[in-house]
Amino acid sequence: MVLYTSPFPNSFLSVLHSFSWGLIFPCYWLADRLVGSFVPTTYEKRQRADDPCYFHALCIIITTPIYLALLVASLPFALIGFLLWSPLQSARRPYIYSRLKDKNHANGATLLTEWKAAGSGKSFCFGSANVCLLPDSLARFNNVFNTQARAKEIGRRIRNGASRPQIKIYIDSPTNTSISAASFSSLVSPQAGDNRTVNAGIKRTTSMEYKGDNCGSNNGEENREEKGGSGEPHEGEENTCIVRINGEENGHMSDTETDTANGQARASGPAEPAPEGDAEVSKTPNHKQKEGDSGSLDSCSASRESLVKVRVGDGAVDQSTVNNKLLYKASIMKKTSVRKKKHTDETFDHEISAFFPANLDFLCLQEVFDKRAAEKLKEQLHHYFEYIVYDVGVYSCHGCCSFKFVNSGLLFASRYPVMDAAYHCYPNGRGMDSLASKGALFLKVQVGSTPQDQRIVGYISCTHLQAIAGDTTVRCEQLDMLQDWLSEFRKSTSSSSTANPEELVAFDVLCGDLNFDNCSSEDKLEQQHSLFTHYKDPCRVGPGEDKPWAIGTLLDPEGLYDEEVCTPDNLQKVLESEEGRKGYLVYPTSKNHGSSQKGRKASLKGNGRRIDYMLYTEEGLYLEWKVEVEEFSFITQLAGLTDHLPVAMRLMVSTGEDDP
Secondary structure, eight states: OOOOOOSSSSHHHHHHHHHHHHHHHHHHHHHHHHHHHOOOOOHHHHHHOOOOOOOOHHHHHHHHHHHHHHHHHHHHHHHHHHHHHHHGGGGSSSEEEEEEOOTTTOOOOHTTTSOOOTTEEEEEEEEEEEEOOOOOOHHHHGGGGHHHHHHHHHHHHHHHHSSSSOEEEEEEEEOOOOOOOOOOOOEEOOTTOOOOHHHHHHHOOOOOOOOOOOOTSHHHGGOOOOSSSSSSOTTTSSOOOOOOOOOOOOOSSOHHHHHHHHHOOOOOOOOOOOOOOTTTOOOOOGOOOOOTTTSSSOOOOTTTTTTTOOOOOTTTTTTTHTOOOOEEEEEEOOOOOGGGOOSOEEEEEEEEEOOOOTTTTEEEEEEEEHHHHHHHHHHHHHHTEEEEEESOOOBBBBSSSSSSOOOOOEEEEESSSSEEEEEEEEEOOGGGGGBBBEEEEEEEEEEEEEEOOEEEEEEEEEEEEETTOOOOOHHHHHHHHHHHHHHHHHHOOOOSSSOOOOOEEEEEEEEESSSSOSSOGGHHHHTOOTHHSSSBBEEETTEEEEEETOOOOBOGGTTTTTTTTTHHHHHHHHHHHHHHHHHBOOOOOTTOOOOOOOGGGGGSSSSSOOOOOOOOOOOOOTTTEEEEEEEEEEEEETTTOBBBEEEEEEEEOOOOOOOO
């Protein structure tokens, strides 16, 4: 299948489209500004209340007549542009495929050689987020604004989180079973490839795993060093350092023990400079970095509640090493005792993290509706992801029953080469949703090859369902269509036969904003859909019941700019407590209580509405391989930038064979 690198088949149509959009854009921009000036966010309301010199009403009185006059003047040009633009959409392709042109940062082909099927397997990390990049006037109805600046900041935070070194700290404690521990630690990063164990054989341990420094770009050859030591780590985890530190019976470490451990750790050298333009600070208030804000990795301050602090002992490390030491913040994950878990079959880690997972392989985004914002987001993501599919969808009356003003809002980014892609539009959208070409994006990626030159591939699907509450029938119909399209895409892109397989399928993942949760009584039909018999939800026990550690992903828009949750670190701390979740997450609606979220905190049950899903299946995969969830995360790194919590899942694909 040919991947479309431009929206039109020839340059003449592209030029004509640009000309027509140039005639439409002034009218569109003026209308957006005019409507947006009458829809203030809660941040702007507070700013007016706090600043007596904030003459917002005067600004509106002055600018409104100007906007109206310019809008009327631009209407004739917009009409001409629309008459040219609309018929051109019949020739428009359903997506744009972008590949990083900078060969210095491109290494998708190199990643394919990291995993050999003869090894024990490899893990893959998937992320999904609804980023609410609507035209600014529409985004304000969700209490977010300045779409262009938010798009750039969202891209920067995602790549900063994904490109950081992977450092995990596990606290193995039979007496502690909370969702996650404190937010961060300041850690001295060990040297890549330095794999050693210190003070082994103790009752309780803290482990740190470091997987190389790939800041600002894809992982390069320089980040994959030769394995050292007698203990061979998993394939694909060459740059792993494990440090075991003595812990007393109560779980605390003494200064002597931490200093001893630090003597065994080595710094990895100075960090790479950030990509050009990273020093720019966004002027929008929801992007300001406060003290302790972990949304940016440039912040040097750690959480005051850090559970483990590793300090350099006097004389334990030579001066050259001290001068080169790096401080990295790491999420704390608690690996609780099996006998303390409510569900004894739970075998994977779960956390509320202030960062996107390190070494994120695939990213699926929803509500990237604004074209200019999509370009800014793509530029930022290309610092880490080599392959991006964006501007997905159809416009005008082409391909769907009703007129479409905006695209599907779907965006896909990958570190691995994309082999095939397909898009389908849901024809049954209603209300405001019918104005967008909501649908599903299907992708096939190559993640490796066998010694016999068989391709190892994976399937990823991203979707966004009908949003209007009460449209249960519409969403169920869309789920039916989604299953049919999934099956068709697998069949049309498969080049293998059972007798002579040319490809080995490693995983099949479905993610997106499904706009229903697993606890609301109004969503019973969706909860019992047959999709969940084919795909597994790591957060779900069964229809109507989530696992105790799963939390809602829909934030209360009114509280986005509260000081308690306006930074990733603060939002993480709030969501770790039940009372905090009741104050800042949207909960299933109840007919017995009023509409005020904070006024009925005592009556709320569960952990909020979880409408963003990450599903996987074991059907249709290579029979001799096993797929297991290794880690699931709810992410707060986009605090103040969107009204959804991103989610991430790491899958381990095990071949069942020993390392060669």
